[in-house]
Amino acid sequence: MNRREFIKNSALFCAGTALVPGYPLSAYAAQGPLVVMAEGKSAASLVRETVKALGGMEAFVKPGETVVVKPNIGWDRTPEQAANTHPEVVTEVIRLCLAAGAAKVKVFDRTCNEPRRCYVTSGIGPAVEAIGDPRVELSHIDDRRYRVVDIPGGVFLTRQPFYEDALTADKFINLPVAKHHGASLLTLGMKNIMGVAGGNRAGFHRNLPDALTDINLAIRSHLTIIDATRILLANGPQGGRLEDVKIANTLVAGTDIVAADSVAVSLFGKTPLDIPFLVTAGKRGLGVNDLEKIRVMRLKAGG
Numbered sequence: 001m002n003r004r005e006f007i008k009n010s011a012l013f014c015a016g017t018a019l020v021p022g023y024p025l026s027a028y029a030a031q032g033p034l035v036v037m038a039e040g041k042s043a044a045s046l047v048r049e050t051v052k053a054l055g056g057m058e059a060f061v062k063p064g065e066t067v068v069v070k071p072n073i074g075w076d077r078t079p080e081q082a083a084n085t086h087p088e089v090v091t092e093v094i095r096l097c098l099a100a101g102a103a104k105v106k107v108f109d110r111t112c113n114e115p116r117r118c119y120v121t122s123g124i125g126p127a128v129e130a131i132g133d134p135r136v137e138l139s140h141i142d143d144r145r146y147r148v149v150d151i152p153g154g155v156f157l158t159r160q161p162f163y164e165d166a167l168t169a170d171k172f173i174n175l176p177v178a179k180h181h182g183a184s185l186l187t188l189g190m191k192n193i194m195g196v197a198g199g200n201r202a203g204f205h206r207n208l209p210d211a212l213t214d215i216n217l218a219i220r221s222h223l224t225i226i227d228a229t230r231i232l233l234a235n236g237p238q239g240g241r242l243e244d245v246k247i248a249n250t251l252v253a254g255t256d257i258v259a260a261d262s263v264a265v266s267l268f269g270k271t272p273l274d275i276p277f278l279v280t281a282g283k284r285g286l287g288v289n290d291l292e293k294i295r296v297m298r299l300k301a302g303g
Helices: 004-008 025-029 043-053 087-099 117-121 124-131 164-168 187-196 201-218 259-270 277-284
Strands: 034-039 066-071 106-107 136-138 147-149 160-162 171-175 177-181 185-187 223-232 246-252 295-300
Touching: 004 187, 034 066, 034 259, 043 087, 043 185, 043 295, 066 117, 066 124, 066 164, 066 187, 087 106, 087 171, 087 223, 106 177, 117 124, 124 136, 147 164, 147 259, 160 164, 177 259, 185 223, 185 259, 187 201, 187 259, 187 277, 201 277, 201 295, 223 259, 246 259
Parallel strands: 034 295, 066 106, 066 171, 106 136, 171 223, 177 223
Antiparallel strands: 034 246, 147 160, 177 185, 223 246
16 A cells, blocks of 8 residues: 555544544554644644544553653743644643653753743743643753763764753653744754753754754654644744744644654645755654655544
């Protein structure tokens, strides 16, 4: 079955769930990495249906585990400006982790603008605090809590400091926002890992494709959910102009971060070969960037 046939056969559109009951995830994944691309107007429903299509949060989070949920909170921008992950996406993922039995869910980011403003203006801080569960820990980065580690297979970066919580969590769930970026063309799952890297991140831009591949070798995302409920088409990563924002009402998710990013670039009219860091990641074996080898399940989420 080629990619076009697979997409046609797996485009199970309906008002509610778009899965075939009892159809095993392995039937998709055995043919290549599975990426779910879901559309719908409710962010919470989008998260639920997307995660369900990947086997449910119980497939990723086990009772008693510590989970890092890593959104993009980097900018002093409102949700409408599309520079950060949508707070409703973040909170629904947290709720699913708690329902799966997580003992602790940690939420943080190394921001570019002033941290307190970013957490508040993005809406993520107040939304996470409103969950009101003692198992949820929203925190700012503590510069004393970075640890330098070796990166096996690193090319540009062979030793790099990373945030301790990202290194020690049982599970790492990556929640980037999909947007334009002046240096990397786009920022998606792979680039969101910069938010747990310490040191001088500006130096990454001397060889960004290899640097992004290297940090993703060190910090492996167990699940990547790309927030494209609204996407920033220009003037990223910070944005600010509402005319640069497009409402896409979409999530893209998978366990292969390269495959998820490679599918998400289509929202910007691009292919993986247009994005240097995806070309490098594929060549170096971080994940799959060949669309012919990626199984895309398209869903319509109700709610």
